[in-house]
Amino acid sequence: MATNDVTLTYKNSCTPQELDSGGTRWFMDSDCGRKLSGNSVLSGEMGNTLVYVAAGDVTDSTAIDLQTGFDFFYLKCVSGDDVKLSFDGGSNYLVLLSVGEAFASYVDSSAADIKFLTATGGGSSVVEYLTVT
Amino acid sequence: MAQDRKIQFSTQVVPKIEFQRAARAGVLEEYDRTQAAYQHNKLHTSVNKTLGGNGYIDVNATQADDSWTSFIAPAADWDSNLSQWEAATDTWDGIITISSSLVQLTSNSNTMAFCYIKNTGTNTVKVTLEYGAGSPTYPMKVKGGASVQFRGNGINTNKIGVIRDSSDSTIEYVIAKT
Numbered sequence: 666m667a668t669n670d671v672t673l674t675y676k677n678s679c680t681p682q683e684l685d686s687g688g689t690r691w692f693m694d695s696d697c698g699r700k701l702s703g704n705s706v707l708s709g710e711m712g713n714t715l716v717y718v719a720a721g722d723v724t725d726s727t728a729i730d731l732q733t734g735f736d737f738f739y740l741k742c743v744s745g746d747d748v749k750l751s752f753d754g755g756s757n758y759l760v761l762l763s764v765g766e767a768f769a770s771y772v773d774s775s776a777a778d779i780k781f782l783t784a785t786g787g788g789s790s791v792v793e794y795l796t797v798t
Numbered sequence: 799m800a801q802d803r804k805i806q807f808s809t810q811v812v813p814k815i816e817f818q819r820a821a822r823a824g825v826l827e828e829y830d831r832t833q834a835a836y837q838h839n840k841l842h843t844s845v846n847k848t849l850g851g852n853g854y855i856d857v858n859a860t861q862a863d864d865s866w867t868s869f870i871a872p873a874a875d876w877d878s879n880l881s882q883w884e885a886a887t888d889t890w891d892g893i894i895t896i897s898s899s900l901v902q903l904t905s906n907s908n909t910m911a912f913c914y915i916k917n918t919g920t921n922t923v924k925v926t927l928e929y930g931a932g933s934p935t936y937p938m939k940v941k942g943g944a945s946v947q948f949r950g951n952g953i954n955t956n957k958i959g960v961i962r963d964s965s966d967s968t969i970e971y972v973i974a975k976t
Contacts (some may be wrong), residue, residue: 670816672839677809677945679914681867681972684802684859694803696861697869697972703916703945710941715813717845739811741851749951752927752937759927761951767809767851770946773924776937784951795813795849 671713671797673737675769678702707771707797711736714798723748724789728755728782737797738779741767746788754778764790800859805912805974807947808852813842855912855949857974862906862955868894868970893968896923900934900961908975910950913958917942919967929959939963950976 666672679701681694693699720743723729731738742748742762749758750768754777761784762768772779783790817840824831841847894901896919903915917923917940924936925946938946955973 666816666837668816668818668837671842672814672816674812674814675810675944677807677914677947679805679807679912679947679972681805681857681974682803683800686801688801691804695800696864696867701914701916701945701970701972703940703943705941705944707941715815715842715844717813717842739809739849741849753935757927757953759951759953760948762851762949763853765851766807766853766949767811767849768948769809769811769849770937771922771939771941771944773936773939775935777935779937793849795811795845797813 666708669713670708671711671715672706672708673711673797674704674706676702676704677769707737712798715795717795719793721792721794722789723782723792725783725786728780731779731796733776733778734774735772735779735796735798738772739767739769739795740781741793743791743793745783745790747784748781748790748792749784751780752776755780802859803857804854805857806854808850810848810850812848813845814839815842857911858976861975862904862908865904865906866974867972893918893970895966895968896960896962897966898962900926900929900959902929902956903958903960903971903973904955907954907956910953910955910973911976912949912974914945914947914972915940915960916945916970917967918970921965921967922963923960923967923969924963926959927953927957929957934959936961942967
């Protein structure tokens, strides 16, 4: 790798859980049986232009539009109301984030504009996001 | 039937940048502490920290059928498996092969609460949120060993599809309804 090349290590993990019949203890879900996790290192397959915004303000009428062409995208709802996320330029907001939750993915070049705004009418939120192009 | 279900989830991102440490002179009387220049990764200077978040979501205690995960639980035994074998959509090892044909994770049309997809193979796969559309887009790519997860916002479980990028791979998944 050359100086100033960007590398990203990311991990998404989840643990499905199931309440016992007595209603007192949570166990790992008996349909899955284990914790689920995947991680990856992105380096050569990405560009090297990283943009990080620690505190972006969004409302239900003021979306942040990141346009297209990203290799990697990360978004976190830091505070405020739920945030909804669109991968098709705002036609459909199909992903939801509540406070404290984050989304991270390697992005395909076919994705349209990435846009996000609050899911609640009259609401406002602070988000943190990162893109690599 | 389960009493109740929930899913805890977390995401972590570590952005790094390649950095060249300059050569350092250091010849002493008795020994040489000179260091040559070398490359290494450090936290990206635009971020200077690791990123991430976590949460949990309540999902429906009674999922539509066994196709809400790709697994048959390790604890399940043959006698207690109530699926009709010829009608079952899940696989014994929980692994779904992804080729050049778009694979719909479940045909059940319920409001989606949460989706997790891991690429258990070595070749990249792509995820669409508009299965059944004439020309679906694939906004998310998942490399071998990586995973992607997201909460739904008015999307149905039968809209999630996966296709290979250039070569076949395999996945495991959870797709839960509200």
